[in-house]
Each structure stands twice: as structure tokens, then as C-alpha cells.
Amino acid sequence: MTVALRVIEAQAGILAFWQGRDGLRFAECPNWVDDGALSLGIASYALTAGDRAIVYDTHVSPAHGRAIRAELQRRGIRQISVVLSHWHLDHVAGTEAFADCEIIANPRTLAHLRAHKAGIEDGSFHGAPAICPLILPDRIFDGRMVLDLGGEQVELLTANIHSDDATVIWLPERRVLLAGDTVEDCVTWVSEPESFDTHLADLARLAGLQPEWVLPNHGSPEMIAIGGYGPGLLTATADYIRRLQRSGGDPGLRMAEAMAPHLANGTLRWFDPYQAVHAQNLARVAALR
Numbered sequence: 001m002t003v004a005l006r007v008i009e010a011q012a013g014i015l016a017f018w019q020g021r022d023g024l025r026f027a028e029c030p031n032w033v034d035d036g037a038l039s040l041g042i043a044s045y046a047l048t049a050g051d052r053a054i055v056y057d058t059h060v061s062p063a064h065g066r067a068i069r070a071e072l073q074r075r076g077i078r079q080i081s082v083v084l085s086h087w088h089l090d091h092v093a094g095t096e097a098f099a100d101c102e103i104i105a106n107p108r109t110l111a112h113l114r115a116h117k118a119g120i121e122d123g124s125f126h127g128a129p130a131i132c133p134l135i136l137p138d139r140i141f142d143g144r145m146v147l148d149l150g151g152e153q154v155e156l157l158t159a160n161i162h163s164d165d166a167t168v169i170w171l172p173e174r175r176v177l178l179a180g181d182t183v184e185d186c187v188t189w190v191s192e193p194e195s196f197d198t199h200l201a202d203l204a205r206l207a208g209l210q211p212e213w214v215l216p217n218h219g220s221p222e223m224i225a226i227g228g229y230g231p232g233l234l235t236a237t238a239d240y241i242r243r244l245q246r247s248g249g250d251p252g253l254r255m256a257e258a259m260a261p262h263l264a265n266g267t268l269r270w271f272d273p274y275q276a277v278h279a280q281n282l283a284r285v286a287a288l289r
Contacts, residue, residue, distance in 0.1 A: 002024045003061070003063045003064055004019055004022070004024055005017045005018065005059075005064065005067050005071075006018045006221065007071060008224055010045075010224050010225065010228060011174070013047060013049055013150075014045060014046075014047055014048075014178075015046045015071075016043040016045055016215070016221075017044045017045070017067075017068050017071070018041065018042070018043040018224065019041070020039065020040060020041035021041040024038070026061070026129075027128070030128075031127065032126050032129075033060045033061065033090065033129065036090060038060070040218050040273055040274065040277070041220075041221065041271075042059070042090055043215075043218075043219070043221075043224060044056060044058060044068060044217070045057070045178055045215065046068065046072060047149055047154065047171075048077060049150025049151075049152065050076075051076055051079060052078075052079045052080075052149060053077045053079070054083060054154060054169075055068065055072075055080055055083070055098065055101075056082075056085060056169055056178055056180075057083075057091040057180070057217060058091070058093065058095050058097065059093060059094045060090045060093050061093050062093065062096045062097060062131070064093070065093070065094020065095065065097030065098060066094070068094065069097045080098060081101060081103075081104060081147070082095070082098045082101055082102065083104045083105070084103065085166065085168070085181060085217065086166050087105075087112035087113050087163065087165055088163065088181065089126055091180070091217070092113065092131070093131045095131075095134060095135035095136075096133055096134075096135055098135065099135045102138065103137040104139045104140075104141065104145070104156065105137035105140060105167065106141060106165055107142055108158075108165035109137065109165040110136060110140055112165060113134065113136055113137070114136060117134055120132075120134050141158075144156065144157055152171065152174075153171070153172060153173060154169060154170075155170040155171075155172060156168075156170075159182060159202040159205070160195055160199060161198075161199045161203055162180075162182050162199070163181070163191055164192065164195065166180055166202075167180065168182060168206065170209060170211075174212075175209075175210065175213065176212070176215065177209065177215070178215045179215060179217070181217055182206070182216075183203075183214065183216050183234055183236075184216055184217075184218040184237070184274075185216065185218070185219040185233065185268050185271070186263070186268040186269060186270060187258070187259060187274050187277055187278050188237050188240060188241070188281075189218075190281040190285070193244070193285045193288055200238055200241055200242070203237060203238045204238070206234055207231060207234045207235065207238075210231070211231050211234075212230070213227050213230070214228050214231060214233045214234065220269050220271070223269070230267070232262065232267035233267060233268075235267075236259065236268055239261075240258055240259060243258045244281060244285050247285065249282045249284070249285035249286025249289065250282070250286075251279070251283075251286075253282060255274065255275050255278040256270075258278070
């Protein structure tokens with residue numbers, strides 16, 4: 001197991017804990033950490049103010065969660081709340097490190113985690129590595145919740161994008177959207193193609209917030225380091241979903257073709273491992289026919 005987190009200060013008081021895209025493996029045997037997270041690169045975030053922090057996702061293993069907490073403590077953080085962006089394993093695996101903290105999620109995230117807890121903890125649900133113990137969220141909200149962090153308003157908003165239990169963080173004073181997996185660079189990973197119309201409606205709702213900066217969990221570390229992506233990342237994701245819908249899962253739709261305008265204008269950056277994600281997306285769309 002390799003914990004090699006890169007701590008990036010995306011913006012003042014916004015830390016990204018990023019790992020991946022460097023060939024280092026979590027384990028030699030096949031596993032979901034390497035195949036679904038580190039191969040694409042993944043970040044968890046922390047919003048900090050004084051001795052308080054809001055941690056947005058707990059990364060891909062208990063050891064990663066402990067490393068995040070240790071870095072925050074090194075920076076003088078003493079009070080931590082955790083917000084889960086959704087229930088997928090690469091976002092909740094480090095919850096053990098925050099077992100004594102408030103863990104916030106929406107009711108669908110709690111329901112998914114509760115339903116699969118035994119299989120997640122013994123490794124039978126999604127394969128190795130098992131996550132044991134998995135700490136369930138203990139503060140539940142739906143729709144919208146407002147937190148205060150050092151006098152700054154932090155809004156939690158639910159959505160159905162990528163999965164039916166998405167929670168994003170909106171900082172209205174700075175117009176920063178921490179987007180979880182609702183958007184990715186360079187293509188979104190499709191888990192629920194039957195909900196594409198809902199995904200598109202909720203992407204339009206997030207775009208309606210008029211964010212100036214978008215920070216995804218899967219994206220280029222170089223873009224995260226300059227403050228994030230522009231709002232075009234939301235538009236690019238919606239355009240890609242529409243292309244998938246129109247294609248019916250036709251394997252002839254190449255990723256370069258599907259994303260061409262957004263690659264050309266610099267909104268997206270080509271990253272070759274996403275071609276495998278695109279192929280999986282087409283297969284899931286075709287399976288609906």
C-alpha cells in the first residue's frame with residue numbers, strides 16, 4: 001500500500017489531497033483503488049479556517065484518511081466535520097480516521113452505505129480491498145444545509161448526477177463549487193445511464209449558480225493547483241451525456257470525437273486512461289437498449 005498524497009492549496013483555505021497518475025500502485029493484485037481511482041487521479045478536499053475544517057470525502061483507504069487528518073492537525077486543525085460527496089468506495093474508504101467526528105451525508109448516501117456495509121467491510125461487495133470498519137454518517141440532511149466556517153457560508157446541496165446521492169459544496173461568497181464526481185476531466189464515469197435526463201437537469205441547476213471555479217474530485221492536478229476549472233466543465237459534462245444518449249452506446253463513438261470542442265478550447269485536457277472509462281460508458285448505455 002502506497003500513501004503518497006500531494007497537498008495542493010487550490011485556493012486560500014481550500015486544500016486538495018491528491019494522488020494518482022504516477023504509476024504507483026496501491027497493491028500489486030487487481031483492486032478497485034488502482035483501477036477506479038489512482039489510475040485516473042483523485043482528490044479529497046478540506047476547507048479550513050482557524051482551528052476548524054470541513055473535510056470533503058475521506059479518500060481511498062483508512063491510511064489515506066489518517067494522512068489527511070495528520071496533515072490537518074499539523075496545521076493546527078482541532079475541530080473537523082466530514083461531508084461525503086456520495087457513497088462510492090473511493091470517497092468513503094477513509095472514514096475510520098474520522099470516527100470521532102461529525103460525518104454529514106444525505107439520506108440516499110446513508111441508505112446505500114447501510115445496505116452494503118457488510119459486503120464493503122468483508123470485501124465481497126466490490127472486491128479488494130475491504131474497508132473495515134466503515135463508519136456511517138451520523139448527521140443527515142436533504143436538499144440544502146448551510147454550515148458556517150469561520151464566518152463563511154458553506155452550502156451543501158444534493159443532486160442526482162453520476163449517482164443518485166450526490167452532495168456538492170457551494171461557497172457562494174467566492175463562487176466556488178466543490179463538485180465531487182458530478183463532473184470529471186475528461187469524461188464523467190457513468191453509473192446510472194437510465195437517469196441521464198435527471199443528471200442533465202441537475203447539471204443545469206448547478207450551472208445556474210454561476211460558479212467561477214469548479215473543483216472536481218477526479219481531474220488534473222495542474223488545474224486544481226491554479227484554483228480549479230471554469231464553469232465550462234459543467235457544460236462539457238452535459239454535452240458528453242447528450243452525445244452518449246444520442247449514440248445509443250454505439251462503440252464507434254470515439255472519446256476524442258465526443259469531447260472535441262471542449263478539448264480544442266482548453267476546457268478539458270486529454271488523459272488517455274479515460275478512454276477505458278468512455279468504453280465502459282458506451283457499454284452501459286448500450287445495455288439499456
